Amino acid sequence: GQNIDQPTEMTATEGAIVQINCTYQTSGFNGLFWYQQHAGEAPTFLSYNVLDGLEEKGRFSSFLSRSKGYSYLLLKELQMKDSASYLCAVRDGDYKLSFGAGTTVTVRA
Amino acid sequence: TAGITQAPTSQILAAGRSMTLRCTQDMRHNAMYWYRQDLGLGLRLIHYSNTAGTTGKGEVPDGYSVSRANTDDFPLTLASAVPSQTSVYFCASSVEAGGPNEQFFGPGTRLTVL
Numbered sequence: 339g340q341n342i343d344q345p346t347e348m349t350a351t352e353g354a355i356v357q358i359n360c361t362y363q364t365s366g367f368n369g370l371f372w373y374q375q376h377a378g379e380a381p382t383f384l385s386y387n388v389l390d391g392l393e394e395k396g397r398f399s400s401f402l403s404r405s406k407g408y409s410y411l412l413l414k415e416l417q418m419k420d421s422a423s424y425l426c427a428v429r430d431g432d433y434k435l436s437f438g439a440g441t442t443v444t445v446r447a
Numbered sequence: 448t449a450g451i452t453q454a455p456t457s458q459i460l461a462a463g464r465s466m467t468l469r470c471t472q473d474m475r476h477n478a479m480y481w482y483r484q485d486l487g488l489g490l491r492l493i494h495y496s497n498t499a500g501t502t503g504k505g506e507v508p509d510g511y512s513v514s515r516a517n518t519d520d521f522p523l524t525l526a527s528a529v530p531s532q533t534s535v536y537f538c539a540s541s542v543e544a545g546g547p548n549e550q551f552f553g554p555g556t557r558l559t560v561l
Contacts, residue, residue, distance in 0.1 A: 368545065369547070371549060371550075379554075380537060380552035380553060380554055380555055381490070381537070381552050382552070383550070383551070386547050386549060388547065425489065429545075432503075433478075433497065433544035433545050434492055434505060434506075435480075435492065435550065436492070436506070437482075437489040437490040437491070438489055439487060439488060439489040440489055
């Protein structure tokens with residue numbers, strides 16, 4: 339099974355940067371995903387990491403260290419529409435995805 | 448393209464009754480999944496199917512059953528609902544189970560069992 343930990347809540351100001359950390363313990367690692375979920379909506383895919391290092395996609399970047407069981411999602415130039423829950427998910431050797439409880443990010447003007 | 452659809456959008460169900468939640472995708476994805484999402488617990492995998500004709504148990508399969516008769520449809524059945532099954536249920540699909548293939552989620556079904 340998987341143990342996935344991420345902070346419950348974070349607050350930041352519009353235009354700022356926020357880093358959401360995710361630590362995990364897994365019996366087999368086959369990739370790490372980040373999803374965004376606005377209140378009352380379905381999760382949508384943000385990023386995928388399977389090798390160590392940084393993946394950048396516009397204002398969003400995701401980092402992975404497999405040896406440390408650690409990832410972070412970096413949100414730059416925060417906008418009000420970035421207020422949402424961010425879900426860290428780890429895929430095991432059987433291709434099943436386990437999700438963390440999510441980090442609710444509130445962006446203030 | 449509709450993507451992935453779920454029905455119904457919401458439902459109130461009496462305890463002890465049975466119900467089938469429907470999920471259909473038109474993307475010809477091989478893998479499909481059912482999750483439940485509860486406050487503070489995140490998404491938990493109920494059942495999955497890596498390809499048509501096969502299914503597997505996830506983290507919380509008790510009280511639920513699935514079938515995968517074809518590529519497009521993946522219904523979830525509650526044989527005898529209990530109040531602890533009150534939750535938001537999401538169906539998802541991906542091109543394949545492995546690789547860099549993200550899961551696409553349906554809009555969800557909000558189920559209340561009284």
